Amino acid sequence: MTEFTAKRGDLDLRFTPAPTAQEGIAGHAVVAGRRPAGYECEITLSGEYKHLLVRGRADGYDPAHNRLEEVKTHRGDLDRLPANHRALHWAQLKIYGWLLCQARSLQEVELALVYFDIGSQKETMLAERHTEADLRRFFEQQCECFLEWAQRELEHRSQRDAALTGLAFPHSSFRPGQRQLAEAVYRAASNGRCLMVQAPTGIGKTVGTLFPMLKACPSQKLDKIFYLAAKTSGRGLALEALERIGNSAPTLPLRILELTARDKACEHPDKACHGESCPLAQGFYDRLPAARQAAVEVKFLDKHRVRDVAAEHQVCPYYLAQDLARWSDVVVGDYNYYFDASAMLHGMTLANQWQVGVLVDEAHNLVERARKMYSAELDQAALRQLRRTAPGILQKPLDRLNRQWNAMHKEQTLPYEVHADVPEKFSTALQQAITEITEYFIEHPATVDQALQRFYFDALHFSRLLEAFGKHSLFDISKTSPNNGAASGSTGNAVLCLRNIIPAPFLDARFAASRTTTLFSATLSPWYFYSDMLGMPATTVCVDVESPFTAEQLSVQIVSRISTRYQHRERSVAPIASLLAERYAGHPGNYLAFFSSFDYMRKVADQVHMLHPEIPSWTQERQMQESEKEAFLDRFAPGGRGIGFAVLGGAFAEGVDLPGDRLVGAFIATLGLPQYNPVNEQIRQRMDAVFGAGYDYAYLYPGLQKVVQAAGRVIRTQTDRGVVFLIDDRFARGEVRELLPSWWKVEKEHEKPGTAAGQAIHAEAPASR
Numbered sequence: 018m019t020e021f022t023a024k025r026g027d028l029d030l031r032f033t034p035a036p037t038a039q040e041g042i043a044g045h046a047v048v049a050g051r052r053p054a055g056y057e058c059e060i061t062l063s064g065e066y067k068h069l070l071v072r073g074r075a076d077g078y079d080p081a082h083n084r085l086e087e088v089k090t091h092r093g094d095l096d097r098l099p100a101n102h103r104a105l106h107w108a109q110l111k112i113y114g115w116l117l118c119q120a121r122s123l124q125e126v127e128l129a130l131v132y133f134d135i136g137s138q139k140e141t142m143l144a145e146r147h148t149e150a151d152l153r154r155f156f157e158q159q160c161e162c163f164l165e166w167a168q169r170e171l172e173h174r175s176q177r178d179a180a181l182t183g184l185a186f187p188h189s190s191f192r193p194g195q196r197q198l199a200e201a202v203y204r205a206a207s208n209g210r211c212l213m214v215q216a217p218t219g220i221g222k223t224v225g226t227l228f229p230m231l232k233a234c235p236s237q238k239l240d241k242i243f244y245l246a247a248k249t250s251g252r253g254l255a256l257e258a259l260e261r262i263g264n265s266a267p268t269l270p271l272r273i274l275e276l277t278a279r280d281k282a283c284e285h286p287d288k289a290c291h292g293e294s295c296p297l298a299q300g301f302y303d304r305l306p307a308a309r310q311a312a313v314e315v316k317f318l319d320k321h322r323v324r325d326v327a328a329e330h331q332v333c334p335y336y337l338a339q340d341l342a343r344w345s346d347v348v349v350g351d352y353n354y355y356f357d358a359s360a361m362l363h364g365m366t367l368a369n370q371w372q373v374g375v376l377v378d379e380a381h382n383l384v385e386r387a388r389k390m391y392s393a394e395l396d397q398a399a400l401r402q403l404r405r406t407a408p409g410i411l412q413k414p415l416d417r418l419n420r421q422w423n424a425m426h427k428e429q430t431l432p433y434e435v436h437a438d439v440p441e442k443f444s445t446a447l448q449q450a451i452t453e454i455t456e457y458f459i460e461h462p463a464t465v466d467q468a469l470q471r472f473y474f475d476a477l478h479f480s481r482l483l484e485a486f487g488k489h490s491l492f493d494i495s496k497t498s499p500n501n502g503a504a505s506g507s508t509g510n511a512v513l514c515l516r517n518i519i520p521a522p523f524l525d526a527r528f529a530a531s532r533t534t535t536l537f538s539a540t541l542s543p544w545y546f547y548s549d550m551l552g553m554p555a556t557t558v559c560v561d562v563e564s565p566f567t568a569e570q571l572s573v574q575i576v577s578r579i580s581t582r583y584q585h586r587e588r589s590v591a592p593i594a595s596l597l598a599e600r601y602a603g604h605p606g607n608y609l610a611f612f613s614s615f616d617y618m619r620k621v622a623d624q625v626h627m628l629h630p631e632i633p634s635w636t637q638e639r640q641m642q643e644s645e646k647e648a649f650l651d652r653f654a655p656g657g658r659g660i661g662f663a664v665l666g667g668a669f670a671e672g673v674d675l676p677g678d679r680l681v682g683a684f685i686a687t688l689g690l691p692q693y694n695p696v697n698e699q700i701r702q703r704m705d706a707v708f709g710a711g712y713d714y715a716y717l718y719p720g721l722q723k724v725v726q727a728a729g730r731v732i733r734t735q736t737d738r739g740v741v742f743l744i745d746d747r748f749a750r751g752e753v754r755e756l757l758p759s760w761w762k763v764e765k766e767h768e769k770p771g772t773a774a775g776q777a778i779h780a781e782a783p784a785s786r
Contacts, residue, residue, distance in 0.1 A: 018071060022162040023108035026101030027292030028301035028336055032470060033097070033462055034455040036090040036135045044090035044133045045076060048140065055080055062116035066160040069167065075113040076131075084127040084144070085110070085117050093459030095132050095141055101302065106130055107145075112159065115152035124149050136456065170344070173313075176270045177346060178235035186228060187265035193565030193735070198225040198537070201560045206233035206374055206533040211554050213380070213544060214537040216562035217758070218729040219676075219737075222537055223258040223378070227347075230374045230535070231262070231271075234346075239532060240371040242347045243355055243362055247382035249643075250672045255349045255378065256319055263317065274341050275319045276350035282320065282335035289465075290333075297333040305340060308332045312341055343369070352383060356527055357390045358481070363527055372532045379671065380536035381722050384550045387520035392490070393479040397422055397510040398497075403472050408461075411469075414446075414453040421446040426494050426511040433695040435493045439483055439513075451476050482515045488707060489519040491699055518700050519707065521552025528554055539729050540722040542756065549708060568762035571732050571739055575765050577746040581687050586617055593686055593744060594624035597660060600742070601632055606681035607653045611665040611727045613687035615639060621686070622662040633659030637669060653679045665689050671726040676733040682740040683731050688747055689723035690716045721756045 036044065049058050056079050063072035076088040087110040091098065110128050118126055129144040191199065198216050205212035206229070216222050230242050244255045252275060259273050280286070285295050292299035308330035315322055318341065320334075327334035342348050342365060355362045355375060366373050377383060400422065404415050421443040454473045458464070486492065495512045517523070528534050541547050544559045576596065579589050597610060612618035615637075622636050635652050638645065646668055652661060653675050663669040665687055691697050697715055705711025724743070731739035743763075747753055754763060 018159060018163050019105060019108040019112060021166070022159045023105055024101065024302045024305075025104065026099065026300065026302055028290060028295075028298040028333060029099050029101075029292060030290035030298075031462065032458065034092055034458050036092060040135050041090045044135055045088050047138065048086075048088050048131060048133050049077060051140075052077065052079060053081065060117070062113055062120060064116045064119050064156075066157060067164060069160055069164055071112065071116070071156075071160065073109075073113060073116070075110075075117065078117065082127060083123070083125075084129050085114055086129045086131050087113065088131045088133055090133050090135055092135055092455070093462070095134070097462055098132075103130070108155075108159070111147065111152055111155050114147055115149070115156040118149040118152055126152075136459070173270060173272075180266065180269045180271075181231050182235045184228075184232060184262075184266055184269065187224065187262045191225075192221050194220040194562045195225040197560070198222065198562050199229040201558070201562075202226050202535050203229035203233055205535060205558055206230060206237055206239070209237075209532055211528055211531075211533060211557040212535040213541055213547065213553065213557060213559045214535060214562060215541040215560070216537060216539065217564045217566060217760075218539045219674075219733040220562070220565055223254045224261065226376050226535055226537055227255065227258050228262065230376060230533075231347075233374065233533075237374075237532060238372055239374050240369075241345070241366075241373045242376065243373055244347060244349045244376045244378065245352050245355055246349070246378040247352060247386060248379075248672055251378045252349050252351075259347060259349075260317065271316065271347065272313055272345045273317050273319075273347045274338065274345035274349065275323070276338055276342065276348060276354055277320045277335075278351070279335050282324070282338065284324075284327075284334065295333070297327070297331060301332050301336065304330050304332050305337070308337055309340060309344070312337065313344055318345070352377070352386050353390065356383070356387055356524060358523070360527075363530060366530050373530075375531045375534040377534065377536040379538050381538045381540045381547070381726070383536070384520065384547065384719075387524055387551070388517045391482060391517040391520055391523045393475070393482045393515045395475055395479050395513045397512065399468075399472055399475075401510070403468055406466075407469060408457060411450075411453055411457060414450040418443075418446040418450045422511060422513075426496060429494060429496055429511075431496075431695075433493060433495050435491050435699050437492075439486070439492055439515075444480075444483060447476060447480060451480060479513070479515060482517075485522075486515060487522065488703070489517060489522050491516045491518060491703060493696070493699065516696070518703055519550060521550060523552075525552035525554070528552065540725045543718065546714060546718045550714075564758065564760040565735055566732050566737075566760060568760060570735075570737060571741060571761060573728075573741045573743065573757075573761045573763045575748045575763060576742055576744040577749045577765055579686075579744050579746070581613065581617075581745045583693070586620075589686070589744075590620045590624055593621050593684070594628065596742065596744070597621070597625055597684060598629045598632060600682070600684075600740075601629075601658075601660065604681070604740075605658045607657050607675070607679055608660045608682045608684065609669065609680060609727075609730060610660055610662050610684040611670060611686065612662070613665060613689070615664055617686070618662050618664055625660065634662060635659065636662040637664055637667060641668065650675070655679055665727055666723045669730075670723060671729070673730050674733055675730060676737060680731055680739065682742070683728055684742045684744060685724055685727055686744040687724075688717075688745055688753070689720035689727075691719055717752070718756070721753065725756075725758060 049056065056077060058077050060075045060078055062075055063070065075085055077086045087106060089106060107130065110130060114126050114128050117123065125146060125148045127144055127146045129142050132141040194216060198214060198220065201212060201214055227244065233239060246252045246255060256275060263269055263271060284297060288295040290298055308326055311330065312318060312326045315326060323338050324334045327337045339361065342362065348362065354360055365371070400415065400419055404412065404419065407415055425440050425443050454469065493514050493516060497510045548557065579592050581589055601608065612621065618636065622634060625632060626634060635649060637649065649661065649669065650673065652659060655678060665685065666689065701711040701715035704714035708714055728741045731741055749765065757763060
């Protein structure tokens with residue numbers, strides 16, 4: 018309660034290392050162990066004011082001195098603790114003081130804030146004596162402040178649930194397949210189970226999942242819905258769907274919030290996040306209550322409206338949005354807000370004991386995204402550069418770490434190798450370096466050394482993942498040549514990686530924390546692959562929504578005369594270019610052509626341009642800006658003609674909606690298999706050891722998922738017609754065809770004798786990829 022009622026002053030996010038949770042627990046134990054016999058620890062207290070129940074747990078009470086203590090662990094000089102933090106600590110202790118007086122009929126009590134320095138083990142006690150009457154007045158003031166807001170929240174919740182109970186579907190009818198999807202989501206929420214749904218593109222999955230989850234809120238007492246997307250476009254579709262639902266029910270009191278990344282929301286990227294630097298951080302908590310009240314009245318808070326409210330009240334938009342997540346009904350954001358190791362929404366869910374419904378859009382992306390969340394990398398080149406500039410007091414621990422780093426890889430003969438574990442001596446040296454850097458930051462809080470901070474955070478992340486290291490991850494070392502930034506006579510640099518390949522052990526707690534989680538995508542097969550990789554509960558329901566499209570709408574042709582294997586690519590360029598040109602000549606319109614790499618794509622595009630300059634064409638470029646992506650898609654105009662060249666798995670291979678004749682066909686010149694390299698081969702071996710299907714888990718399933726996603730750009734509505742050419746002889750294999758959508762009618766393309774495209778590349782399929 019005091020976090021809400023008593024927090025005042027500046028937003029202050031200057032980096033100061035704080036004790037870990039384990040260190041905090043240990044610090045509390047040390048303090049308790051120093052107290053005399055009769056000292057009471059962990060005292061549960063509760064009390065009521067009107068219809069508000071306040072409860073908590075005070076750290077300790079010494080009946081001999083009638084002293085109630087609240088212990089706070091810290092590091093370094095206590096004088097550097099911001100005044101508003103200490104004021105908040107006193108407010109919390111005063112609440113406990115009143116609850117204790119009430120419970121034990123005390124007329125007065127001594128309140129003591131005990132600050133315990135984790136490093137020096139020193140206690141600093143600040144004590145005040147208060148009467149029961151003073152504490153009661155403070156308690157009631159805080160309760161009244163909270164109740165004023167809480168009463169409005171209760172009224173909002175009641176009105177929200179009543180409106181959602183009567184909420185009608187925002188369209189006149191469900192699309193084919195959409196009702197089946199919605200019913201599955203509603204049943205999963207009602208039964209408190211997780212759900213995996215494979216549903217074709219174009220049936221309206223966003224509305225089809227949001228609507229039933231909203232309908233389930235009243236009966237299942239859901240506090241929040243988290244809609245999580247892999248890309249900005251996915252967030253945009255969710256907000257459009259929510260706006261459509263809101264427009265269909267104008268009186269619906271639903272609070273919707275979009276979360277955006279800090280670097281995109283920050284108004285003063287050249288300033289630090291504290292009151293002495295940024296004007297929006299200065300007095301942030303003094304202005305927050307008015308900004309919060311104004312924001313919840315807006316209700317639909319996309320990033321632009323959050324920014325407008327923040328500007329009106331002169332507060333930071335990023336941290337305003339974080340506060341508003343507590344008071345919103347639907348939160349739209351990126352995967353990392355719930356699934357990352359330090360995910361904000363997951364932390365809030367646990368702390369507030371929320372009942373949440375989670376929707377995961379384009380969930381096939383979660384495997385790769387989660388792998389990155391739970392992987393860590395340390396670059397020796399960064400360490401060696403840091404040793405040249407680091408403060409003198411840190412030279413010894415950094416040198417020690419560098420020696421152990423060298424010792425670890427000096428016998429490694431190959432550029433890349435996987436090791437069974439991280440040597441204990443290196444782990445010890447790393448932990449010692451982290452400790453020394455931590456102490457340095459404590460003693461020099463005003464120092465801003467970006468290289469040191471960056472290495473410190475990387476080392477912390479590596480160290481934390483090392484504690485959880487297991488068969489779900491690989492520990493590998495990549496060596497560079499001795500001349501690449503290393504000193505003369507050096508063994509070279511080494512990049513260490515804790516590479517997560519099976520996110521399941523990290524994600525299972527996320528699924529357990531929700532009332533229900535629905536993962537949906539056009540490509541979630543085979544089910545067991547995604548279930549194994551993501552750690553889905555055993556009770557998870559899997560639903561394959563029947564496609565509303567027919568085989569007559571989409572002609573799928575396998576071009577088996579061409580091999581797109583790496584060793585055949587040079588020879589495949591001309592036949593593929595001829596195939597594109599012949600199809601375009603016979604059936605002009607807008608086409609997308611997908612390739613496994615930018616280099617391969619560029620060679621075919623150049624060939625088409627050189628031999629068929631009359632065909633309009635445009636190509637995807639590396640690291641395109643949003644405006645450039647929009648310009649690329651704008652070329653697919655209704656009634657237009659031309660070929661857009663793109664990379665499979667890139668920005669234009671999924672999440673792109675080009676209905677009608679904006680897109681009439683696609684050429685996919687690759688199976689999408691991950692590159693054959695030492696890293697992926699190690700992943701294959703580990704997958705084989707864990708699941709017994711190494712090639713399928715490491716190569717085939719991820720590759721075909723990209724192919725089906727790209728092909729899904731062609732048919733978006735029940736009136737669309739189009740063609741997909743699957744270019745490679747391996748598409749004709751039974752195990753590959755089984756992974757293609759069941760509603761497709763796949764045929765082998767008939768060659769046209771005498772044409773350039775008919776000059777087949779005949780090659781036996783080698784075992785390699």
